[in-house]
Amino acid sequence: MDRESRNGFVGLVLVSHSAAIADGLAELVAQVAGPSVPIVAAGGGPEGTFGTDGGRVLDALREAAGPTGAVILMDLGSSVLSVRAALGELPEETVERLRIADAPLVEGAIAAGVTASTGGSVDEVLAAAQEARTVAKF
């Protein structure tokens, strides 16, 4: 799907048990990374509960998997399982453009967003996200 601001920038998918966390993080990343990076938030369970919604995650991956690719960041547990299940539903050529980051959600998303905004490749954006595992906070 190519909508609005996809101009060759790698996208992000943010998956959380909480819609407020995913949506708020998308706003925060847009502040730091600027408006050029496509960000899709997929937070919360069906009907506004806490949890994950496999259908929403699948839609988010489809929306984000443009030609330049996208990096997926998740919080914990069933978010990871939902993403893995959704990837299993997608055709191979779509999955090849996606990367799953093993990284803290907030810090990883900020690092990934800024690297994406510099025009970094999907693997550079993934590496930036995963650097968040080791960079000290202060």
Add this chain to the structure above:
Amino acid sequence: MPSSETERRAILPDEVPLHARPAGDFVRAAAQFPAEICVLANGKRANAKSILEILALGALGGTELVIAASGDRAAEAADHLAGLVPQLG
């Protein structure tokens, strides 16, 4: 690889800490250059192309930053970033 190393100093505007959007603007500018670029502030050192390292400097408004660049187009990178810092906001 040229062995040139260039150091420049620049002061953040009083009301602009190197956080959030200004930090993102700085990192995006640094990422345009092939040089290796470090920022020193508050006794810490950060890779200018890493937003998390830049944020960890905790540089408040009015802080002096030392920008040290080496490698390809180092002087150009250091000059450009030193010129950008006072204009962040």
